[in-house]
Amino acid sequence: MARTALGLGVRELAELAKxxxxxxxxxxxxxxxxxxxxxxxxxxxxxxxxxxxxxxETAEGGPGVRLGK
Structure with missing residues (x-):
């Protein structure tokens, strides 16, 4: 979910995380x-x-993610 929210592909995240x-x-x-x-x-x-x-911390009560400003 977090990767998609950022618009990152699998390869892009892999590169960032090494x-x-x-x-x-x-x-x-x-x-x-x-x-x-x-x-x-x-x-x-x-x-x-x-x-x-x-x-x-989410409306649903479970864990989640959001984008920073």
Whole structure:
């Protein structure tokens, strides 16, 4: 969701996070990844402008994302 909101392709996010496109695809499918890899993806998305919202911070009550200003 965050990648799409930014208008990034899989390859673009992979480059920003310094991981392979296959790793991004595995992450999006919900497969298990090393904690460090998840942190790299999260950092790349945040640096690109995504703000992660914890459970309870969205209208639906669950976690979510929004774009920064």
């Amino acid at each position: 991981v392979s496109p296959d790793t991004v695809a595995r992450f999006e499918r919900g497969e298990s990844l090393r904690e460090r890899t998840v942190e790299d993806l999260s950092r790349a998305l945040q640096e690109a402008g995504v703000i992660f919202l914890a459970a309870g």
